[in-house]
Amino acid sequence: xxxxxxxxxxxxxxxxxxxxxxxxxxxxxxxxxxxxxxxxxxxxxxxxxxxxxxxxxxxxxxxxxxxxxxxxxxxxxxxxxxxxxxxxxxxxxxxxxxxxxxxxxxxxxxxxxxxxxxxxxxxxxxxxxxxxxxxxxxxxxxxxxxxxxxxxxxxxxxxxxxxxxxxxxxxxxxxxxxxxxxxxxxxxxxxxxxxxxxxxxxxxxxxxxxxx
Numbered sequence: 001x002x003x004x005x006x007x008x009x010x011x012x013x014x015x016x017x018x019x020x021x022x023x024x025x026x027x028x029x030x031x032x033x034x035x036x037x038x039x040x041x042x043x044x045x046x047x048x049x050x051x052x053x054x055x056x057x058x059x060x061x062x063x064x065x066x067x068x069x070x071x072x073x074x075x076x077x078x079x080x081x082x083x084x085x086x087x088x089x090x091x092x093x094x095x096x097x098x099x100x101x102x103x104x105x106x107x108x109x110x111x112x113x114x115x116x117x118x119x120x121x122x123x124x125x126x127x128x129x130x131x132x133x134x135x136x137x138x139x140x141x142x143x144x145x146x147x148x149x150x151x152x153x154x155x156x157x158x159x160x161x162x163x164x165x166x167x168x169x170x171x172x173x174x175x176x177x178x179x180x181x182x183x184x185x186x187x188x189x190x191x192x193x194x195x196x197x198x199x200x201x202x203x204x205x206x207x208x209x210x211x212x
Contacts, residue, residue, distance in 0.1 A: 004044035015053050018043045022064035023071070027104055031065050039064075069128065072100055076132050085191045086140035087184035093132055094179060095172065097158055121155055129155040140189050150187055157183070 008014035021043035025034045036057045040050045054060040080093040130151040137143045143150050161175075170178065184190070 018053055022060050023067045026064045026068050031061055034061055073128050073131050077135055080135040086136050086189045087191050089136045090184050091179045098161055125155045126151045143187055
């Protein structure tokens with residue numbers, strides 16, 4: 001039955017529902033593997049019905065990829081705001097981003113394809129990095145005066161950690177300790193680290209210890 005038996009209230013509602021179906025497909029299968037047939041099936045409509053609202057596959061998939069990225073950034077921000085210091089927010093948002101990008105097909109596909117290794121950083125990458133730094137800036141307002149540089153550095157850190165593995169494999173706790181040792185200080189953040197560690201602390205074996 002068309003629209004799974006639930007007819008849209010209007011054209012805007014129809015487009016929203018098709019887009020939501022497209023986002024689910026992109027998140028599950030990745031951008032390259034998402035087809036018009038998949039989206040139509042997920043939305044409960046025929047392909048001709050889908051084309052009545054979107055011109056072609058590229059239009060809907062590109063919009064779905066943007067929506068999936070924006071949804072992911074919102075989750076990063078929500079996760080980051082659970083932490084009480086700027087250094088924690090910086091490190092934990094970085095780790096959360098790494099986990100999410102590796103796990104979500106829509107995001108992981110881009111890195112597996114090596115697209116980030118070619119050409120300059122783009123405006124979208126810097127824009128999303130800036131959004132993710134928002135909760136950090138709330139507790140470290142000095143960063144606001146050079147937020148563009150901070151956003152570029154954050155984007156480069158994420159890309160580096162995603163595309164080049166360390167010389168020796170690290171657990172997530174070891175990766176967390178590595179980031180606590182230098183990442184907050186790179187942005188001029190010196191505060192009480194996790195669980196009260198002074199001057200940016202590293203978490204080792206579930207305990208925090210001061211660094212430096």
